[in-house]
Amino acid sequence: MIDIKFIRSNPDIVRKAIVDKNEKADLDILLAADEQRRKLQYDFDQLKARQNAVSQIIAQKKRAKEDAGTELSEMTMVADEIKTIQAALNEVSADLDARLLTIPNLPHASVPVGRDEALNEVLRHEGTARKFDFEPKDHLDVANTNRMLDLPRGAKISGSGFPIYTGFGAKLERALINFMLEYHLQKHGYSELMVPLAVNRKTMTGTGQLPKLEEDMYHIGEDDLFLIPTAEVPVTNLYADEVLSYKDLPQKFVAYTPCFRREAGSYGKDTRGLQRLHQFNKVEMVRFVEPETSEAALEDMLNDAEDILKAFGLHYRVVSLCTGDLSFASQKTYDLEVWAAGSGKYLEVSSVSNFGEFQARRANIRYKDAEGKMRHLHTLNGSGLATPRLMIAILESYQKADGSLDIPEVLKPFMELKV
RNA sequence: GGAGAGGUGACCGAGUUGGCUUAAGGUGCACGCCUGCUAAGCGUGUGUAGGGGAAACCUUACCCAGGGUUCGAAUCCCUGCCUCUCCGCCA
Incomplete structure (x- = not known):
């Protein structure tokens, strides 16, 4: 497959390759999915970082036999949010991966352009x-x-x-x-x-x-x-x-x-x-x-x-x-x-x-x-x-x-x- | 097809009453120091992928794969795949 980073920064080259090879693939939808994936990934990472940090605190308090009720109730909500975002992320990622598999390889510059x-x-x-x-x-x-x-x-x-x-x-x-x-x-x-x-x-x-x-x-x-x-x-x-x-x-x-x-x-x-x-x-x-x-x-x-x-x-x-x-x-x-x-x-x-x-x-x-x-x-x-x-x-x-x-x-x- | 055991980082190997391990220890590898001799010792570092940053660096995921339980899973549950042992069948 083509490197998504390459597609992201050279969409026109990829578009031309799709046309020249008589393939069908919607690059705009793919790029939108990529954009969305990265956004969701960012949100997911932020929440996960929060969860990891607070989990440490909860663990410490539990060991010290202190009350961790505040942290626990916050984490219940964070966990919920993470679950929602993860589901969306999984869906977008799967869609993106499937689309990436339909993008053909780029023809070499020395290959003559022609329909058939x-x-x-x-x-x-x-x-x-x-x-x-x-x-x-x-x-x-x-x-x-x-x-x-x-x-x-x-x-x-x-x-x-x-x-x-x-x-x-x-x-x-x-x-x-x-x-x-x-x-x-x-x-x-x-x-x-x-x-x-x-x-x-x-x-x-x-x-x-x-x-x-x-x-x-x-x-x-x-x-x-x-x-x-x-x-x-x-x-x-x-x-x-x-x-x-x-x-x-x-x-x-x-x-x-x-x-x-x-x-x-x-x-x-x-x-x-x-x-x-x-x-x-x-x-x-x-x-x-x-x-x-x-x-x-x-x-x-x-x-x-x-x-x-x-x-x-x-x-x-x-x-x-x-x-x-x-x-x-x-x-x-x-x-x-x-x-x-x-x-x-x-x-x-x-x-x-x-x-x-x-x-x-x-x-x-x-x-x-x-x-x-x-x-x-x-x-x-x-x-x-x-x-x-x-x-x-x-x-x-x-x-x-x-x-x-x-x-x-x-x-x-x-x-x-x-x- | 039936029964059992197991799958942890380049390799070996701990960890299975869930949280001072977001993986100990060892080996290997890299660099440095010391030692003057095919060696040993000491120190530091050592994965992949994504995101952010000019950079140093920060952060997320990954303990066969995918789901689930939970505030939190290498650790518990389910499914699948693979390896090994025994039985059955078979070229």
């Missing part, structure tokens, strides 16, 4: 697109020819959007995950985590999914748990309510998890094959860094994600999201879009974001800097990568004229593990 994805900025293209001397099929045809997917039975068991990978397909999916994990571990210096796939409300609020995106998540009502939409959630919350030392930073984690998304409101859009799913696999990178280094860390993590696409020899482009396409919690985001050679379009396979101190404030993750000062650290995360669209790009780019499939060289060792 049409105004995203394509920064560069990398690699070369596969050229065919035959009519290429799209990924679903390639998958079916090679018996790699069974989407109808996935739909029977769970519903559409819950894929079944079969035989060679399952093995290829597993190889992708393993390759990416090992790559980040061995070449990029990340540490691996395996984390819970169902998390509580507080955790979901910490990274910013709640309260805004409750409708987009699978909820287990019995236990009030949510299935994670990304490993970002459990991994970033690893240090919630903790204080680290500057000596502990930076920290880099990588985690593979399935991801669950209800995709409410996007039915009928890009539904063929693996394009949009309710359950998919992803290898996620998360970093905890000192504030001064987060901008460089974002570029570095972008490279980490790109290295995977390069290792697979795939063509892709790098996009800087405009304010309107930026997520609620993000300060700056790069998307990597891989070229789907068969269907002829770019598909998002990675989103690499710097959240600044936004998530650290929500999740209460702090550190002591070299001067011993308590500060919020910065968090970043990036997909490295999500598998479904990566699989699409590989199937379409590596298909052969006879309908069979080749695969990237780097994956072959992972397909040939011996027991």
Whole structure:
């Protein structure tokens, strides 16, 4: 969340951010609540101070076996007043806190201002697109020819959007995950985590999914748990309510998890094959860094994600999201879009974001800097990568004229593990 | 799921007949002094968050969390969460 003190002294900057990000939040009501909270807090403090002082006197008199009737009757009234003010204070504070959670992060100055994805900025293209001397099929045809997917039975068991990978397909999916994990571990210096796939409300609020995106998540009502939409959630919350030392930073984690998304409101859009799913696999990178280094860390993590696409020899482009396409919690985001050679379009396979101190404030993750000062650290995360669209790009780019499939060289060792 | 025990400051650990504790004592840490030697001793300081103040500083809250009783709660009551032990069930 944004520091209330910052909002108080820079309301116009925050207002602009809300508009640029297409969010809705009434800053005037929030500021009024803040004003009221401080006033009530002041009154409360005064009365409490009085109560504490007189309580000392009462205690002394009681010990000396003196009469404290005057003090007691005064305190009865003060206690009453305190109770009333405290109730009001609690209410205003709760309202203020709830409102603060609806204020989006401020976009970084380098982020292009724009209403929607049409105004995203394509920064560069990398690699070369596969050229065919035959009519290429799209990924679903390639998958079916090679018996790699069974989407109808996935739909029977769970519903559409819950894929079944079969035989060679399952093995290829597993190889992708393993390759990416090992790559980040061995070449990029990340540490691996395996984390819970169902998390509580507080955790979901910490990274910013709640309260805004409750409708987009699978909820287990019995236990009030949510299935994670990304490993970002459990991994970033690893240090919630903790204080680290500057000596502990930076920290880099990588985690593979399935991801669950209800995709409410996007039915009928890009539904063929693996394009949009309710359950998919992803290898996620998360970093905890000192504030001064987060901008460089974002570029570095972008490279980490790109290295995977390069290792697979795939063509892709790098996009800087405009304010309107930026997520609620993000300060700056790069998307990597891989070229789907068969269907002829770019598909998002990675989103690499710097959240600044936004998530650290929500999740209460702090550190002591070299001067011993308590500060919020910065968090970043990036997909490295999500598998479904990566699989699409590989199937379409590596298909052969006879309908069979080749695969990237780097994956072959992972397909040939011996027991 | 059943029974019991417990959750105190960076750490250990007192405090549970409610009020000279708005948390003793110790360890650690920081600074200073002394001692001339990988040590010991002495002194001072040592949390987070909010409010006020130019500052020194003052003040409020926080003893797992949230309610309640009371003039007053770390201490009493209720609910929840977590940890440990035993039993049951189970991959």
